[in-house]
Amino acid sequence: MKALQTLREQVPLAPLTTIHLGGPARYFAAVRTVAELAEALVWSDGQGLPVQLLGGGSNTVFADEGFAGVVLQVAARGFTFRERSGDVVCVARAGTEWDDLVAAATARGLGGIECLSGIPGSVGATPVQNVGAYGQEVAERLLWVRAFERETGKVRQLKGEECGFGYRQSRFKGADRDRFVILSVALRLSPDASPHLGYREVAERAANLGIDRLAPVEALTAVRRIVLELRRGKSMLRDPEDENARSVGSFFLNPVLSLQAFAALRERLGPMADAAPVYPAPDGVKVSAAWLIGAAGFHRGQRQGGVGISQRHALALVNRDGSTRALLALAGEIRRGVWERFGVQLQPEPVIVPYDPRRVGP
Numbered sequence: 001m002k003a004l005q006t007l008r009e010q011v012p013l014a015p016l017t018t019i020h021l022g023g024p025a026r027y028f029a030a031v032r033t034v035a036e037l038a039e040a041l042v043w044s045d046g047q048g049l050p051v052q053l054l055g056g057g058s059n060t061v062f063a064d065e066g067f068a069g070v071v072l073q074v075a076a077r078g079f080t081f082r083e084r085s086g087d088v089v090c091v092a093r094a095g096t097e098w099d100d101l102v103a104a105a106t107a108r109g110l111g112g113i114e115c116l117s118g119i120p121g122s123v124g125a126t127p128v129q130n131v132g133a134y135g136q137e138v139a140e141r142l143l144w145v146r147a148f149e150r151e152t153g154k155v156r157q158l159k160g161e162e163c164g165f166g167y168r169q170s171r172f173k174g175a176d177r178d179r180f181v182i183l184s185v186a187l188r189l190s191p192d193a194s195p196h197l198g199y200r201e202v203a204e205r206a207a208n209l210g211i212d213r214l215a216p217v218e219a220l221t222a223v224r225r226i227v228l229e230l231r232r233g234k235s236m237l238r239d240p241e242d243e244n245a246r247s248v249g250s251f252f253l254n255p256v257l258s259l260q261a262f263a264a265l266r267e268r269l270g271p272m273a274d275a276a277p278v279y280p281a282p283d284g285v286k287v288s289a290a291w292l293i294g295a296a297g298f299h300r301g302q303r304q305g306g307v308g309i310s311q312r313h314a315l316a317l318v319n320r321d322g323s324t325r326a327l328l329a330l331a332g333e334i335r336r337g338v339w340e341r342f343g344v345q346l347q348p349e350p351v352i353v354p355y356d357p358r359r360v361g362p
């Protein structure tokens, strides 16, 4: 009965999220073992209550009314490193703070996730949207995920290639939303690796430091520092003191357009077409959502109804002292603006609970 012993009623959700929005959860419990998780799920089903999983709350926006069900947090923490055929396998429990793991890996000279430094949230959520930054994403290093399948009550091990990873996408966010609870994650890390320098701003700063002359551990920790500095400059770190960081990070995905849709966009952009930052994508062209938002007439620092756009990043919507309703209204306006001006549909990146696509327009 451990999980149910920790079950609390009417728990405010806003403080459990980085954007500090949302009303109370009817019930909330932190679960530490598979037995506690199973018990909490059986209890919720018995009561006919929906369940929402929560990690660090850095990619979740709860409704102002709160959640009329059970919010479950997988709280088991800790990680191990083991050598295996020239690589090192790191197994981490879902409740571990992701950045603690990155810090420990880089400090050991293990490469592969150094550019993912400073991403807020839990290890268990990283496969959900295949977190990525500065040219790396978790899918590249993920060996397997151990997950509790809610329908069967069984623990399954899913290989990386079974996770349906794409750009900020996976089966856990798509077709199998709500099917699995991720318990732990295994990553393949590379000893004595050179840091990844695939992103211009990182590469330039690393070159200025003379990164080529540094030993692997020093080079990896230097790149971690560079990434953390860059992120701080954009308010993209969890920082309670920074009002621009009261966000969920990027609110919109960069749209991936087919070559045909991209040609149509270029036509609509006219003389501005060459100014739009674009990146190659497997299925077409990825266009900078931040640039489209700016070109559609929205600007950093803009405020309305207690919410606004970050002063430091056009993709981050921030909560000053507003509400989820105001946030989604602003998001809807931005979506409509970009759609009307450029014919491009921006998709929200965070998980909006309960999800109702009508609330973010257009």
Ligand SMILES: Cc1cc2nc3c(=O)[nH]c(=O)nc-3n(C[C@H](O)[C@H](O)[C@H](O)COP(=O)(O)OP(=O)(O)OC[C@H]3O[C@@H](n4cnc5c(N)ncnc54)[C@H](O)[C@@H]3O)c2cc1C
Pocket (backbone or CB within 6 Å): 018, 052, 053, 054, 055, 056, 057, 058, 059, 060, 074, 094, 119, 120, 121, 122, 123, 124, 125, 126, 128, 129, 130, 131, 132, 133, 172, 180, 181, 182, 183, 235, 236, 237, 238, 245, 247, 248, 249, 250, 351
């Ligand atoms: C300032 C800031 C910067 C950010 N920068 C980046 C970035 O650079 N790149 C990037 O990709 N993301 C970024 N994000 C988004 C966010 O940090 C990531 O998506 C992160 O992985 C979310 O982790 P979390 O534990 O906070 O997830 P939560 O918000 O708690 O949950 C997110 C989703 O995962 C599900 N989930 C959580 N735990 C589990 C579990 N154990 N099993 C199954 N499902 C689970 C939840 O149900 C929910 O659907 C940023 C966010 C902020 C606030």
